[in-house]
Amino acid sequence: GEELYAAYRERMIVGKCNCGGNLIMINSPKGGSFVGCTSYPDxxxxxxxxxxxxxLKTKCEECGLPMISFGKPRQRACMDPKCGREGEEPPQNEVVGVCPDCGKDLIKRRGRYGDFVGCSGFPRCRYTRSLEEKQEQKSEKT
Incomplete structure (x- = not known):
């Protein structure tokens, strides 16, 4: 029993606290979660x-605490909201052409099966093409 609990707590460690203790993820019964120090109550x-x-495994350059990823679209920020490091926007999608179905921009995207080209009008326009097909068409035109 104790070994299992110790292994569970070990897995929940997300980084080091400024006091020297470990920071662990604690899930509350109400559905939320927070990170606390193992040196509590000190x-x-x-x-x-x-x-x-x-x-995330990356550390904040300002305070050394772990970074977190949250929201839609996903943003990165320091775990400590008082740190002052603003959240980083994910890289913007690269426009690679015009959608033949609706005329909006075609955007390079990353999906489960790799990079692809999709319409910026999604979900109304569902035009997609694999990135390889797009590159083959460019080479045929030249």
């Missing part, structure tokens, strides 16, 4: 987590 450091947030 250290009262806690960080609330937005719904659906994941803790």
């Amino acid at each position: 250290c009262k450091s806690t960080y609330s987590m937005p719904r659906g947030a994941t803790v």
